[in-house]
Amino acid sequence: MSTASASAAGVAWNLADLYSGATDPAIDRDLAAIDSGCTAFSATYRGLFEAPAELQAETLLEALKEIERLSELMGKLGSYCGLTTAADTTSDEFRRLEDRVRTALVEQENKLTFFELGWLGLPEETAAALIETPLLANYRHYLKASRRYKTHILGEAEELVLNQKNLTARSAWTDLFDEFVASLRYDFTWNGETKSLSQSHILAISYDSDRAKRKAAQECLYTELSKHELVLTNVFNAVAQDHAINDGIRRYDSPMASRHLANEVDAGVVARMQEVTEGNLGIAHDYYRLKAKLLGLPKLATYDQYAPVATNMPSCSYENGRETVLKAFERFDPGMRNIAAEFFEKDWIDAEVRPGKRGGAFSASTVPSVHPYILLNWTDKLRDVSTLAHELGHGIHQYLSRKQTYYNFHHPLTIAETASVFAEFLTFDYVMAETSDPQIRLGLLCSKIEDAFATVYRQNVLTRFEQAAHAARRKEKLSSEELCHHWWQANQTLYADAVEMLPAYKWGWSYIPHFIHTPFYCYAYVFGELLVLALYQMYREEGASFVPRYLKLLESGSSATPDALLKTVGADIHDPAFWQKAFDVLKTMTRRAEELAGSVG
Ligand SMILES: [Zn+2]
CATH class of the missing domain: 1.20.140.70 (Oligopeptidase f, N-terminal domain)
Structure with a gap:
């Protein structure tokens, strides 16, 4: 299509x-x-x-x-x-x-x-x-x-x-939510021509270099969603109430308690992680100001966040994406490369965009006696390479965990993102090393920072929204306006005076599947990303001796608590200094981008 x-x-x-x-x-x-x-x-x-x-x-x-x-x-x-x-x-x-x-x-x-x-x-x-x-x-x-x-x-x-x-x-x-949202079409008019786009297509315009087009696409997305507020608001309310009813009859003392228990992580660790994240919002604000400068704007808007910094970024075919990821994995460990190669050779990946196919990307672990399968929607963008690396990271983690029996096979959410984000970093470093054009290097670095922000800061906002919305839902049914209000407030904390929010952006909560599928899933993304930033730093410092310990961690599946598994690689999640370490990496990346921007001029 x-x-x-x-x-x-x-x-x-x-x-x-x-x-x-x-x-x-x-x-x-x-x-x-x-x-x-x-x-x-x-x-x-x-x-x-x-x-x-x-x-x-x-x-x-x-x-x-x-x-x-x-x-x-x-x-x-x-x-x-x-x-x-x-x-x-x-x-x-x-x-x-x-x-x-x-x-x-x-x-x-x-x-x-x-x-x-x-x-x-x-x-x-x-x-x-x-x-x-x-x-x-x-x-x-x-x-x-x-x-x-x-x-x-x-x-x-x-x-x-x-x-x-x-x-x-x-x-x-x-x-209802899945089928309804997948059925939506976005009539996007540009240059006098109207096209009926799928959600992944309209979202992809956030990465377009034309500001007016990005703004129009964001308006189009949220305006269309707002027309379906009756369904989307009712689904959110029903799911949140169902969650509250379950918590009541199962005696959970707070909306996040059942998720913490499922993740085998205590509430204190998560609260500390959220606080450290919010204590480091200054890094995000510095970057947003740099980005505004790079785009020649007085101030960034929500629809500018993912705008390309370098307009000459090459596209990437599926074939090239595959070679890039395999080479990046090879540098880390040839065994890891070979596992990834199996996914391509044996047709375990569904990559083409098709009408009716689910958007986004995932890796499904299936069962220990079979093997994982990966779904992608490949659009020939350079960022599809990160998504491929991400899902293959999951795939390799799930593949290695097949050494475990069924009960020790599924990863709790908190460590489920460990291998995926790690694989993205491996791929990023490889691509940076292979690129000499400073403009493209800056573009790559900026999009890496933006990805990390989308995982750390944005997912923390999503979690704060859910915390507020679930707390409010326990008192009474929420109107669309109230949901929009909680969304706006949570985002306002992140963007402060560094990013302007488009009024229609208030509908941003309405299509996020995690809120419906798995309430409070999103903090696991923050956890996973920060964890990996710290682990990747250890790999950089220790080199090859880190590799076997890391692979052993992946093979362990869920045979022990995340806390115990992570101790084997030397990570202490109870220590705020451990979380801070990850932000120091983000700070260094932001400084590096400022320097590169200075040298590019
Ligand atoms: Zn993932």
Whole structure:
């Protein structure tokens, strides 16, 4: 549909390692195997926790292995459905399949609910003894971590009802949001010509060199979104209220508490990180002023933030992007390069822009017995290379974590971004080293700083918005204007007098999927970015000796708490000085940009 993505035309993933299609007989076979497996599991182990004194570690191990096997099969089906609908959100065939599989899996999961509840119900001493049994060493973190929900889990009957009702509550709102936002078209008029653009296309204009065009695109985006305030405001309210209801019945004392628990990070660490971030807003203001000067403006506006500093930036074909990322990884570790190469060679990447395809980019871990898949929307921009590096970083992390069994395989949000952002830095340094034109070097450095700001400062703003909006929603239903107000306030803290906000920018909250999919997800981006800035600094200082420790961290999956995993590479997240270290890197980058700007003139 777009000539901009011509170089990635035809680059689509091959999902055959999961299933060959919506009518693959293996789907029904696996559904049947899950059905009989879950029924048998329930029959065999239902009494397991009834006599705690007689519970043997061997029996618990057997049960854990079997439930992991069943969870993996379910994960495989769930992954396939998620990927097919992302590749084509308009396909009725895949939507019907997803619906059928989801309903079936909920029914099967219900048969297994007793297991976790039984484990949680065990007396403290019995559980503690089992957790320390060497035979169960592989499950130590899982067993320990799952008991952290002990005070938040209800009885079996209540859990069954909640799980079932979720289909028409939370899931239904999420589906509505996804399908609705993906269906929106933005009629963008430029030079007397009107084009109907997708969201990723209209957002891409933020990087255009023409100021008037950027402004028009931002107006167009937010004006279109504002027309749908009825749907978008209701979805946000429903999700926030659902969150509040869950918090109430599960006894979480604050809106962020369940996310912190899921992330296995304590509230104090996150609050300190937010404070250190806000204590360093001066770095952002310095940069915004430099950028205004570089663009020849008295003051920056929201639609100027991503404007190119260098207008002669080369475009980048998919082919070139691939070579760049592979070479950058090679310099760090040849093994890492080889894993990345597999993604290209074996068609694990869907890169072309297609109508109906989900926007943005992600890497889906799927299950340990298969491998990750990556979705991109390649538009031949140089920044697509960073996105590719980012998603491949995730992909490599997920690939290496396949050494773990299913329960130790998924990364908590706080460390989920570690490898992705690290891979972006590797690629950035490689590209900088290969570039001699000072104008282009300045352009690259500025966009790197802007990316870091988008992750650190902007995601902190997103988190502050959610904190304010959820707190307000607990009192009453929010109007569109109130949501716009909270968004405006949160942004005002960041932009202060350094950036002017376009009035329509107040609708910026309305299309952000994280708010709907996973409330309070966004601070994990801040966490991940700052963490990586500090880790990357360690790599620069230590060189090759850092590499094996880093790869070991990636292989560890979620086999221990993030805190413990990070200690193995020497990072102490409780120490404000650790977070400050990351801002010192950002400060150095900003100073370097000021110097380069001075030399370019
Ligand atoms: Zn990511």
